[in-house]
Amino acid sequence: MRMLDEHVVLVTGGGSGLGLGVARYCLGEGARLAIFEISAAKAQALREEFGHAVLVVQGDVSRLDDLRRCRAQVLERYGRLDALIGCQGIFDGKLPLAETPEERLDALFDEVLRVNVKGYALSARVFLDDLKASQGAMVLTTSTAAYAADGGGLAYTASKGAVRSLVGQLAFELAPHVRVNGVAPAGIANSQLGGPSALGLEGQKQSDIPRDAFLAMFRSLSLLQELPTPEDHGPLYAFLASRHNRIMTGQTVVADQGLLNRAVLSR
Numbered sequence: 704m705r706m707l708d709e710h711v712v713l714v715t716g717g718g719s720g721l722g723l724g725v726a727r728y729c730l731g732e733g734a735r736l737a738i739f740e741i742s743a744a745k746a747q748a749l750r751e752e753f754g755h756a757v758l759v760v761q762g763d764v765s766r767l768d769d770l771r772r773c774r775a776q777v778l779e780r781y782g783r784l785d786a787l788i789g790c791q792g793i794f795d796g797k798l799p800l801a802e803t804p805e806e807r808l809d810a811l812f813d814e815v816l817r818v819n820v821k822g823y824a825l826s827a828r829v830f831l832d833d834l835k836a837s838q839g840a841m842v843l844t845t846s847t848a849a850y851a852a853d854g855g856g857l858a859y860t861a862s863k864g865a866v867r868s869l870v871g872q873l874a875f876e877l878a879p880h881v882r883v884n885g886v887a888p889a890g891i892a893n894s895q896l897g898g899p900s901a902l903g904l905e906g907q908k909q910s911d912i913p914r915d916a917f918l919a920m921f922r923s924l925s926l927l928q929e930l931p932t933p934e935d936h937g938p939l940y941a942f943l944a945s946r947h948n949r950i951m952t953g954q955t956v957v958a959d960q961g962l963l964n965r966a967v968l969s970r
């Protein structure tokens with residue numbers, strides 16, 4: 704028996720990076736899978752990769768109508784939902800507040816929190832009844848930026864702190880029917896994490912950083928020296944999404960290769 708046999712799983716932001724790796728892993732663990740993704744090009748690539756095996760819905764997680772359309776398609780095809788895995792996100796370019804033009808700050812916060820926070824809240828609301836009916840689970844993605852400074856700029860770190868709080872509040876409100884947990888990764892290989900248009904950074908991606916430079920920075924900070932692939936996160940997400948998790952709700956698992964587990968950089 705595989706971890707996600709008899710589970711219908713939806714991954715939001717599953718078009719690349721973490722979400723795509725988690726989606727691939729869940730499929731291998733027997734999930735009946737749907738992926739929701741804003742990028743038309745990525746949605747098309749997903750259809751080419753998975754064919755009829757996966758339901759791919761293109762839409763914006765911050766738009767209620769798009770999420771309702773996604774729900775209708777999930778229910779039409781699978782009749783239920785057992786797990787909502789939230790993986791979408793955008794980065795803020797790690798721009799210090801003092802270097803952020805005052806007139807851009809308003810739009811920057813609106814854009815980053817719309818995707819990184821409101822997107823999770825809206826998707827939780829739209830799929831609430833389905834997850835209650837299935838006694839299901841939610842797994843939301845935050846970041847080590849929610850725990851320590853310098854993992855992003857003000858908007859990104861605030862958004863990731865808010866996701867930690869969403870996990871706690873949702874777990875409280877939805878208990879005992881739906882288990883809600885979070886995952887806080889550090890660096891992830893093969894990420895296409897993009898910047899906000901409020902700073903004119905929508906064309907920039909994490910994958911633009913030369914791989915060697917990113918790896919060296921990561922290794923200088925983390926205890927485990929392998930930069931994890933998105934697929935490496937698969938077993939953790941799959942467990943938290945599954946009915947095998949009978950013991951955790953309201954928790955965020957820091958999955959950071961030991962990055963936060965040091966006070967002084969001694970080597």
Ligand SMILES: NC(=O)c1ccc[n+]([C@@H]2O[C@H](COP(=O)([O-])OP(=O)(O)OC[C@H]3O[C@@H](n4cnc5c(N)ncnc54)[C@H](O)[C@@H]3O)[C@@H](O)[C@H]2O)c1
Pocket residue numbers: 715716717718719720721722739740741742745762763764765790791792793818822844845846847887888889890891892893894895896897909
């Ligand atoms: N890359 C890292 O090093 C890192 C570290 C810690 C946490 N994270 C978090 O992991 C998650 C996944 O990031 P990633 O690195 O895989 O980046 P990614 O850009 O490769 O994946 C995110 C996906 O979400 C999609 N998306 C963005 N806005 C959307 C919207 N409004 N509606 C639907 N889909 C949308 C993107 O098109 C993309 O396919 C994010 O929440 C990110 O903050 C990433």
